[in-house]
Amino acid sequence: MLSEKLVERLNHQVNLEYYSANLYLQMSSWCELKSLQGCAQFLRQHADEEMQHMHHLFRYINETGNMAVLGEIKAPPTEYKSVVDVFQQTYEHECYITKEINNLVHLTLEESDYSTHHFLQWYVAEQHEEEHLFHSIIQKIELITEGSSNKRLFIMDKAIQQMAKKQRRLVKKRRKLS
Numbered sequence: 001m002l003s004e005k006l007v008e009r010l011n012h013q014v015n016l017e018y019y020s021a022n023l024y025l026q027m028s029s030w031c032e033l034k035s036l037q038g039c040a041q042f043l044r045q046h047a048d049e050e051m052q053h054m055h056h057l058f059r060y061i062n063e064t065g066n067m068a069v070l071g072e073i074k075a076p077p078t079e080y081k082s083v084v085d086v087f088q089q090t091y092e093h094e095c096y097i098t099k100e101i102n103n104l105v106h107l108t109l110e111e112s113d114y115s116t117h118h119f120l121q122w123y124v125a126e127q128h129e130e131e132h133l134f135h136s137i138i139q140k141i142e143l144i145t146e147g148s149s150n151k152r153l154f155i156m157d158k159a160i161q162q163m164a165k166k167q168r169r170l171v172k173k174r175r176k177l178s
């Protein structure tokens with residue numbers, strides 16, 4: 001039995017995951033327009049993952065006999081200074097999501113809701129992976145684009161495309177296991 005406060009906070013997280021999906025999809029559109037197809041593919045795939053995060057939470061709320069509620073989702077930004085800015089913003093966004101997940105986990109302990117506490121451990125592990133992933137992308141971009149020639153930018157895009165392919169294989173593997 002979830003408390004009202006926890007239902008409200010879980011629904012807030014549903015909407016944040018939805019926003020994350022929209023944010024990454026919007027960023028992919030910006031990348032497409034700059035002919036950075038590798039980055040666009042990576043971000044589109046990541047948007048799909050965020051939708052899975054949203055559905056996972058949505059189902060959990062329903063399974064506990066409560067109403068999952070989709071609220072108003074704010075529009076993501078459409079302008080970015082550069083591809084570094086795009087990935088810097090993804091990293092900052094993931095750090096923000098981690099804080100929100102941690103607050104949720106803290107609330108489950110305050111309310112002795114060990115079932116929801118257990119459920120949220122998947123998100124705790126996922127946030128660790130995602131912060132690491134986006135931080136490593138920023139480091140790679142900074143390394144490759146030092147001097148910022150277009151050729152280097154092209155190499156960087158290819159590297160991100162390879163990461164996107166690897167990520168897709170991992171998602172397929174996870175789906176087979178679940």
Ligand code: OFO
Nearest residue numbers: 017020053097130
């Ligand atoms: Fe990017 O992990 Fe969900 O939001």
